[in-house]
Amino acid sequence: MAAAKKRPFLGGEDMDGKKVKGDLRGGKPHIAALILARGGSKGIPLKNIKMLAGVPLIGWVLRAAVDSELFGSIWVSTDHEKIEKVARAWGAQVHRRSPEVSRDSSSSLETIQEFVRLNPGVDIICNIQATSPCLHPHHLKQALAKITEEGFESVFSVVRRHHFRWKEVKKGEGSSTLALNLNPNRRLRRQDWDGELCENGSFYITSRDLIEKGILQGGKVAYFEMGAEYSVDIDVDIDWPVAEQRVLRYGYFGKDKPEVVRLLLCNLSGCLTDGQIYVSAEGLEMVSLNTRDSMGICMLQKEGVEVIVISSIDNPIPKVMVEKLSKQIGCEIRHNVEDKLSEVDKLRKERELVWKEVAYMGNDEPDVQCLNLSGLSAVPQDATLVSRNAAKYACHSAAGRGALREFAEHILLLKKKAKSQMEQDRIPRD
Known part of the structure; x- marks a missing residue:
């Protein structure tokens, strides 16, 4: 690949909205990551920021791009x-x-060309697809090396498939078919052929010169093969639950190892219950408790996670009812807590835990500090906006409708992931 020309980088805006100037990094080519995220998705409204396993969809690829430490700048192109x-x-x-370039008919290439035109200091563009949440930094590093070290001009990600394909042939009123990649009389076993390389859409890395010529894949071109487990692409709503399970198992959770939670603290009203008090015709007060949530508590306790429920001082649930609930769910309930942060910090210190070992589930403004400090934090689906913005995981289930169970499963899955990672890191002794 020809040596990159030095161009002034116009820059853009940082996280605070301030103008920033580009950095040519000592004469090296300026490599920019670019994620296209149009707001007008027809399949899933605002798909790119919809929560996937507690993280905005676009957050998964942005985290991988940032932690790769490969890029002179990281951009999201949006309207x-x-x-x-x-x-x-x-x-x-x-x-x-x-x-x-924001119309339904606009192509990705047109949008990238506009970005390149407005940022003349960018030499290499890595177009990362927002809908590929199982992307890892090492994928980007290995693929980009093909350009920076091996001299390729464009690289794109693929997955190997072993699918037999047929072509539809229409004739008059009827139709027939022709084999495209197989001999029906001699069908190969999977292990007897290499399969085919299919684009998985995770990323396309291209030189500026090719983009300016209207070419996304060209020149001296190479592919980067990703495993099938990482090749997740979300197009329609039906893909979402499958993608959530895949990303929880194969997604990139950041540089640090997944947190191992030892203590979970959860609001009584607005998390464990739906926040309502029901009154019978005889005047008896009742609250609703979901058996899925109580089972979630039991699951955590079996795995060595202590669970404590917090009832604030302004909670209208009577003390006698709180005591009955405590016996029902099989864990302690701290009643009449005036300052949640002080109480949580006290419990943490008594158990000699660091904040990364604490999980917290809240639902409103008084919970924000605890949600921010805890290693893992969550809110029910119907929590207030201020608490949702502070939490690291947003549940699909509402308060009193299985939200705690959902968070418990998330904690245990990360615990399993951390255990697996520790086993992989363990050095065998002679």
Whole structure:
């Protein structure tokens, strides 16, 4: 590949909205990561910032891009204010695309060309797809090395498939078919053929010169093969539950090892219960408790996670009812807690835990500090906006409708992931 020309980088805006100037990094080519995130998705409205396993969809690829430490700048190209806010929160600069490249008919190449035209200091563009949440930093490092070290001009990600394909042949009223990649009389076993390389859409890395010529894949071109477990692409709503299970198992959770939670603290009203008190015709007061949530508590306790429920001082649930609930769910309930942060910090210190070993589930403004400090934090689906913004995991289930069970499963899955990672890191002794 020809040596990159030095061009002035116009820059953009940082997380605080301030203008920033590009860095040619000592004459090295400026490599920019670019994630396209249009707001007008037809399949899933605002798909790019919809929560996937507790993280905005676009957050998964932004975290991988930031932690790769490969890029002179990381950008999200969008036409939507909400996507812009999420992008900045996850460490990206924002390119507000023009209406001309924000239409349903606009191609990715047109949008990238606009970005390149407005940022003449960028030499290599890594277009990362927002809908590929199982991307890891090592994928980007290995693929980019093909350009920076091996001289390729474009690289794109693929997955190997072993699918037999047929072509539909229409004739008059009927139709027939022709084999495309097999001989039906001699069908090969999976292990007897190499399969085919299919684009998985995770990323496309291309030189500036090719983009300016209207070429996304060309010149001296190479592919980067990703495993099938990492090749997740979300197009429609039906893909979402499958992607959530895949990302929890194969997604990238950051540089640190997954937190091993030893203590979970949870609000009584608004988390464990739906926050309502029911009164019978005879005047008896009742609250609703979901058996899935009580089972979630039991699951955590079996895995060595202590669970304590917190009832604030302004909670209208009578003390006698709180005591009955404590026996029902099989864990301690701290009643009439005036200052949640002080109480949580006290419990943490008594058990000699660091904040990373504490999980917290809240639902309103008084919980924000605890949600921010805890290693893992969550809110029910119907929590207030201020608490949702502070939490690291947003549940699909509402308060009193299985939210605690959902968070418990998330904690245990990360615990299992951490255990597996520790086993992999363990050095065998002679």
